[in-house]
Amino acid sequence: MNAAVADLAAAWLAQDPDEETRAELSALIARAENGDGDAEAELADRFDGRLAFGTAGLRGELGAGSNRMNRVLVAQAAGGFAAYLLERANTPVTDAGEAPTVVIGYDGRKNSRVFAVDSAEIFAGAGLRAILLPRLLPTPVLAFAVRHLGADAGVMVTASHNPPNDNGYKVYLGGAEDGAQIVSPADAAIAAHIERVAAAGPVSRLPRSSGFETALESVIEAYVEATAEVAPAPEAAEELRWVYTPMHGVGWETLSRIVDRAGYPVPTLVDEQVEPDGAFPTVAFPNPEEPGAMDLALEAARRAGAELVIANDPDADRLAVAVPADVVGGWRSLSGNEVGLLLGWRAARRARDASAGPEASLACSLVSSPGLRTIAESYGLAFHETLTGFKWISRAPGMVFGFEEALGYLVNPETVRDKDGISAAVAILGLAADARGRGSSLAGLLEEFGDAFGHFASGQVSIRVEDVSIIGRIMAALRQNPPTHVGEPAVTGIDDLLLGVDGFPPGDVLRLWLADGSRVIVRPSGTEPKLKVYLDARGETREEANGRIAALEAAARALLDSLS
Numbered sequence: 001m002n003a004a005v006a007d008l009a010a011a012w013l014a015q016d017p018d019e020e021t022r023a024e025l026s027a028l029i030a031r032a033e034n035g036d037g038d039a040e041a042e043l044a045d046r047f048d049g050r051l052a053f054g055t056a057g058l059r060g061e062l063g064a065g066s067n068r069m070n071r072v073l074v075a076q077a078a079g080g081f082a083a084y085l086l087e088r089a090n091t092p093v094t095d096a097g098e099a100p101t102v103v104i105g106y107d108g109r110k111n112s113r114v115f116a117v118d119s120a121e122i123f124a125g126a127g128l129r130a131i132l133l134p135r136l137l138p139t140p141v142l143a144f145a146v147r148h149l150g151a152d153a154g155v156m157v158t159a160s161h162n163p164p165n166d167n168g169y170k171v172y173l174g175g176a177e178d179g180a181q182i183v184s185p186a187d188a189a190i191a192a193h194i195e196r197v198a199a200a201g202p203v204s205r206l207p208r209s210s211g212f213e214t215a216l217e218s219v220i221e222a223y224v225e226a227t228a229e230v231a232p233a234p235e236a237a238e239e240l241r242w243v244y245t246p247m248h249g250v251g252w253e254t255l256s257r258i259v260d261r262a263g264y265p266v267p268t269l270v271d272e273q274v275e276p277d278g279a280f281p282t283v284a285f286p287n288p289e290e291p292g293a294m295d296l297a298l299e300a301a302r303r304a305g306a307e308l309v310i311a312n313d314p315d316a317d318r319l320a321v322a323v324p325a326d327v328v329g330g331w332r333s334l335s336g337n338e339v340g341l342l343l344g345w346r347a348a349r350r351a352r353d354a355s356a357g358p359e360a361s362l363a364c365s366l367v368s369s370p371g372l373r374t375i376a377e378s379y380g381l382a383f384h385e386t387l388t389g390f391k392w393i394s395r396a397p398g399m400v401f402g403f404e405e406a407l408g409y410l411v412n413p414e415t416v417r418d419k420d421g422i423s424a425a426v427a428i429l430g431l432a433a434d435a436r437g438r439g440s441s442l443a444g445l446l447e448e449f450g451d452a453f454g455h456f457a458s459g460q461v462s463i464r465v466e467d468v469s470i471i472g473r474i475m476a477a478l479r480q481n482p483p484t485h486v487g488e489p490a491v492t493g494i495d496d497l498l499l500g501v502d503g504f505p506p507g508d509v510l511r512l513w514l515a516d517g518s519r520v521i522v523r524p525s526g527t528e529p530k531l532k533v534y535l536d537a538r539g540e541t542r543e544e545a546n547g548r549i550a551a552l553e554a555a556a557r558a559l560l561d562s563l564s
Contacts, residue, residue: 005043007503011062012064014029017203018070018114021070029540046066047065051066053080053187057155057171058488059162063165075122075195076194077194081102081171082154083306084193085128086128088367099127100129103132104130104386105154105316107135108136108249108278109158109159110279110539113157119207120475124209124212128221130213131151131212131213133219137253138421139160139170139423143418146487147174147415157529160317161289164286179418180391180418183395211233223415227412227423232262233262233264234430237265237436240265240436241265243269243306243310245273246311247293249286251316254316264426270296273296289320289406294333301322302330308432310429316396318407334446339368340372343409343431344364344371346427348401361400362383362400362436363383364385364402371453374456378453381400389526404419424427450541454539457542457546467477474512483559487555488551491512508514509522516548520533522534531560533560538548
């Protein structure tokens with residue numbers, strides 16, 4: 001076994017407070033010492049560097065080692081983040097009266113509460129005022145609590161819709177950042193503090209305190225009250241038949257209170273998925289976008305004769321919607337762009353009705369539908385296009401609504417500065433009930449949208465890899481030898497965001513413009529080992545737009561196959 005790896009593993013084992021990961025690592029070391037090549041390779045992978053802290057915080061597979069999510073890594077992260085917050089506030093550790101406040105939340109994944117309590121104890125031990133949410137709750141509740149409590153920071157322990165054996169550590173900043181996720185250079189500064197904590201010695205030396213607070217129920221009640229006001233139920237909602245699944249996550253307890261407060265009927269629940277379960281036993285991936293993830297919800301909808309299906313991902317910051325359709329199975333899931341355009345149209349009407357000033361804006365990520373720009377122009381609103389992620393979207397000036405095509409929506413920026421699948425669900429219920437009162441439906445609203453603004457269609461092609469270096473090789477190949485056509489349409493322009501385009505910070509994104517007005521964007525995923533290709537087209541009819549997307553999807557797959 002490599003001596004350097006052996007030393008790192010032994011040092012990690014000596015400081016690990018977790019019985020399960022200690023046993024796991026001990027067994028792996030023993031196998032490697034006996035000449036097991038697979039064990040040696042596994043140890044090298046676990047200790048070849050550290051799980052990187054970035055603008056998305058930390059996210060990775062559970063297990064022992066510096067390249068996994070575990071109690072040692074989380075303790076180092078908490079110690080480093082505490083040092084950063086004290087430095088940011090220019091507050092000495094001994095000055096408890098002026099110490100920053102940090103709120104900690106957690107979802108239902110394995111070890112989420114353990115990581116949250118470890119963090120609260122280390123924050124309190126560092127002299128911070130640490131407030132732990134009272135139970136497992138959606139990510140939007142944590143984002144809300146940062147602003148509601150006037151906190152300096154927030155930490156949410158979640159891996160959102162990642163595979164079951166992943167967990168993560170998501171960071172927000174208060175004050176001038178207004179409860180948004182971190183962006184550069186804060187991520188680098190926090191990462192540097194974490195590195196210093198890790199280099200200083202075992203995590204057992206970090207002071208801990210059980211003197212953290214538990215947030216009052218009034219915090220959750222304030223979120224429920226504010227979110228119920230997003231769309232109080234109209235009279236037509238009384239007979240609305242809908243199905244809901246939290247996909248084994250934490251959404252239902254909070255949403256049920258909001259639905260009751262807002263006046264909507266109780267949905268048919270997907271019983272197999274309604275209780276939090278970090279093993280996610282009924283889905284391969286707990287992501288509503290993944291094939292098969294919505295199957296149980298659609299079965300429930302067919303049995304109930306429902307009018308729509310609403311799903312949240314496990315930490316309830318994303319929303320998926322399905323509607324009856326003339327397709328095999330009788331139902332289809334709406335794309336994130338379709339839902340985003342309906343919600344954007346709703347926000348534009350509300351801004352007009354409220355006589356919003358010229359600073360009011362709609363915002364979306366650069367890979368989301370260009371239809372939102374069309375809405376903004378039609379209603380005289382400003383429009384902002386950002387890099388992917390709500391850390392950027394939430395910072396758009398004057399934003400009254402923001403979305404990204406990956407099922408993320410921000411309908412109440414005055415309350416939460418992050419995507420919020422709970423409040424978006426309430427807004428969709430309001431749209432569905434209003435349409436029902438006019439004898440229409442969400443599908444009917446989409447047709448009305450096409451008649452008013454044109455028919456926009458979108459698609460996505462992605463490849464999941466085991467070796468992330470493959471993604472880098474594909475991006476390099478596209479830059480060195482860019483395509484002249486994507487299918488039949490010629491490429492008329494290429495924007496490489498690494499070089500700086502339209503005021504965007506540099507990013508690993510390629511944007512291709514085609515002769516027929518279509519758009520192709522290629523980028524690595526920020527949270528998963530995937531390369532994603534985003535496709536957008538517009539047509540005079542829905543059939544024309546969908547036809548263009550189908551052709552682009554086939555051409556994009558062929559292009560990726562030729563490079564991978």
